[in-house]
Amino acid sequence: MTLSALRAPPALRRMAADRLSRTAGAAYRFLRKHPAIRRALRPIAQRVFPSLVSFHAAHIPRHDYEDWIARHDTLTAQDEVAIRADITRFPRRPLLSVVMATYETPERYLRAAIASLQGQIYEEWELCVADDASSATHVARILDEAAAADPRVRVIHRPVRGHISAASNSALDLATGEWVVLMDHDDLLPPDALYELAAEIVAHPDAQVIYTDEDKIDDRDRRYNPYFKPDFDPDLLLGQNLLSHLTAYRRDLILSLNGFREGLEGSQDHDLALRATGACGPNAVRHIPRILYHWRQQTSRRSFSQSAMARCIAAARTAIAGHLAARGVEAAILPAAGIHHRIVFPVPDPAPLVSILIPTRNRADLLRVCLDGVLKRTDYPAIEVLIADNDSTEPDARALLKHVQSDPRVRVIPQPGPFNFARITNRVAAEARGEILLLLNNDIEVIESGWLREMVSHAVRPDVGAVGCRLLYPNGRLQHGGTALGVGRIGGHILTGARRDDYGPFGVLGLLRSASAVTAACLALRRDVWRQVGGMDDINLAVAFNDVDLCLKIRALGLRIVWTPFAELYHHESASRGPDQSGSNAERFRREEDFMIARWGDALLNDPYYNPNYTLKNANFSLATPPRHDRRHRTAPRPSTRLDNI
Template sequence: MPETTTIPARLRRWVRESLGVLRRWSHRHPHLRRSVLPLLRPLLRPLLRELADRFASRYRDWVRIEETLAPQDLAAIAAHIATLGAKPLISVVMPVYNTPEPFLRAAIASVEAQLWPHWQLCIADDASPAPHVARVLAEAAARDARIRVERRAVNGHICAASNTALALATGEWVALMDHDDLLPPSALYEIAAEVAAHPDAAVIYSDEDHADNHGNRSRPYFKPDFDPDLLLAQNLVSHLGAYRRDLMTEIGGFRDGFEGSQDHDLALRATRHCGAARVRHIPAVLYHWRQQSGVASFSESEMERCVAASSRAVADHLAASGVVGARIERAPLAPIFNRVVFAFPTKPPLVSVIIPTRDRAKLLRTCVEGVVSRTDYPALEIIIADNGSVERATLALFENLRKAHGVRVLPLPGPFNFSRLNNQALREARGEVIVFLNNDIDVIGPGWLREMVTHALRPGIGAVGARLLFADGRLQHCGDVLGVGFPGGVAGHYGGLAAPDDPGPFATYVVTRSVSAVTAACLAVRRAILDEVGGFDEANLAVAFNDVDLCLRIREAGYRNLYAPAAELYHLESATRGDDLRPEHRERFMAEVRVMRDRWGAALDQDPYWNPNLSLSVLDGQLAFPTRRVKPWRDFIKEAPCAPPDARSAA
């Protein structure tokens, strides 16, 4: 899985802003540009390298603290293995072609070093011309009967070779491994432990990172739990991916013609066949991609073939799932990933856009004009929930909007209660789809509402949120992460203040994906779902967290909430609402925090779409120290006995 970023978002943001300052300064002072910038360039390059190295060092520190197995860990793992009733044989499938000898030996050795003893390594040599390959494989097979090798007579490329290796497998589970990569010693044990904890599992995947020629690890991908929409965008399963062998047999193994994205095609077909409920994610780095220094990366043409194969696999998957009329595009800012454009209904449903407001005529005019004049949607009504506006400009605007656009204005005076305003407007709404919209939203492009409605109408989808930007183009919202924020740890926006051209870690700012919650500053949802869950909680959550609560109730009812980045709008955050922590608001805010904690405490602490190895303090991919992950051998750890005090300390 190619990565779209190698250093933290905050660091990249600082570098980009600093370079922008230098650029503006150089344009104002061309004579200094010619003399000073040539001196600065050689200073900036090593500085950026040092900053990137420091981030890599932080990950190495995290690996040392969180992932290094101490003697008591090894003993606990052995004790856990002994207690497991079922001990599945795991077949590691490895196609090989002309692998450099040191890397091939290291890959095999990493399987031989597994703490889980019930494995077999199934290797298909795809007619490698290099003589060392056959020699190394023969030595390995002679050394351990669990290693099975077959040499193909002719080169068939990756799919054919993978199927040859798969035919050698006799285990209940199959794990996929490339010929020059590495497994940590606990990898297969973790798979077996997950199978023991979830016997119905059919597909299991883990987090992953990269390792260089010297074993230095970098660029971790800490993944969310299974997300069908993210799998359409990229190969979420990837490595370490493990599948029930009978499932692999049923779906026919690897398909010729998908070389370069054969694993993505396999993951799509397997998860469609078994269902999302049988897909499990282990939030641990159980696979190290080998990055060979001095070896050329994919050429542009090879990368293009991989991306094209991925797009075809997704198109096939959607067609087999009964989805008609969808087309596959490249994700904006991350063209190696997919964007699925689902078919817009031939008879678009009526959409009710509900906008709560109190005065602020200039903001409201911009918002409504964007909806009625710059939005490409054929059937909508606008309802303004007026919370006691008194300014003449606002009242005049209401009258103009009624006459010009048929906007309905509902007088709803009284103390500000965002939930009550939306609920009362909802009772007046006629639309099949409801869009809750803040009065400080400004439309950027015409297709935002089509995008949101198209997703909202998909079976199984609940609330749909947009990609919201500040006025200067920086990112304000691309989904909420649970468990974030002070005080209370309820929820916070992901990706805040990222630059407009920043795709985010592994393109998470720019690909469609599942989230636990989205902001009601721009939220689309079917009216039937709102009726099912009861709308906003106006009794307990008048101002804060009402959207998070609504999304969690929608999720509890069995729907998936979605972030749709192709729906992009400007949002002037909190332009019409004060700071929740100001003295006059603090008591109300803390009461709402307590409501959320009492109602959703367990859910807030375990966001399935935010990996427990990632920090809840800074939502830009920083690491969690310590990790929130519960390791499967934890209950078997025996603490070392305390050493007796020496004579001096006793004295």
């Protein structure tokens, strides 16, 4: 009997998966209601978790999401009254032109899409529809009926099919509003979608582009798979269409760009997003962290982007290449995270000198592996290695330190005294000659040779202040994928324990992206940036959180922190000195924690790259109950999250 003969039927497998998901959800809800049990299990979970648990990309169990919707994303009659009252306080009411292209749209879906627009609480809108020569007679009939019944509906019937870009431009020609809102012909808007857009427009008159969170909807109008997005991230927009649904643009901005480009069908929205954000700049892009769009999926009728995926990917890469070329950037575009994209930025020629700073004490076994990878298995032509020896006493460590100095690229700089990571790093950085500084723990192990080239390619970019990388536990599970602020009071590594081949929710572990902070276990930055922020705080943050503090200071300069999954190394975390939260380290850890809260305050609760619909109880992209942001129409205050209660 073959193995395939023993496999359960698909229906049974789905039933088993659903039952397992429900069981896991029930266990999670039980632990959420019993914090004492959760705290008791936490030490065990932290030991077992990286070895046994994996995360599944873009997956929040349906029943959990449905429960969350019922509790936190369903408008009541009182909400509608409050929204209408808020609208009366607007100093102006911008007209929103909803642009839609139709083609052979199933009758039920088209009627539902129009009905969802007509059900908007904010009424200052117009629907601009271009039908792309549909042969199904019901399409024209429904559109003409809607136009006859509602003067806000404007329709043009194209005599010849031109595909989505041409049809969208025809619809755009009908628009008279200050803002253009993009909507597909079979999708749905929640009743407060246009109100939220209008309120954002009124509150932020300098905005040029606004986008929101989104989820999917099936044939039975059941919502699932929410995409709670980060605030605007130009690197993530290169990797995927971050803006997607729902997106609104100032009409004069779209017109200045000549609308949608023909020939890029399937990725015409991504192309427009790249060109528009490039034209207006990141400060004019606003994000509303609410689900304001339901994208219809799982139907018998597939969209162009689903049925012609290869063409859509090729069109996206054409759009990305054009965007980079317009900025004078020569970069390669490669596949990444399934259907997404990796941008390989160039390293200057000649390559800038990188000063690799490695604090160490004893543990020759770790340092030997680290240096072997850096000196013998790193494909980068210009490095110097500065080893900060913090009172090594073991004979094998002292022998290793003496031996490695025979390599002209290596210097050993004695740093005696109590362990103070920040002070040691500051002092050694002052001895560095490189244009780029690379902070590296002695318990890092190189996996592949191109890691440093990847990090330098981003560190030299003028809008980037620091670069972090993908760190794995020795068993191959994820240790560091960027830091989410506020988790564990200060910040936590996202999705710790994920499988090495797991891209994470919506590619978060497989794409270059911005982060609020990255770990100094392997961090690259320009020496001039280091000097501008004064290095690390070696008085108040001797050991813990000095990297988070460093990154926040860099961001205060207006520079971004980026994390790349394309530089990947092993990290034997704290193997040479032990954990921070045990023994004599615990008191010092708490002092440093309290100092960070005093210095940065609410900034630690408002990570722009970790959506407020995610909880701060962990960094696993779990739903926040309730969400960590207030609805703008709800004026009654609710208890705010306090850092000392997390």
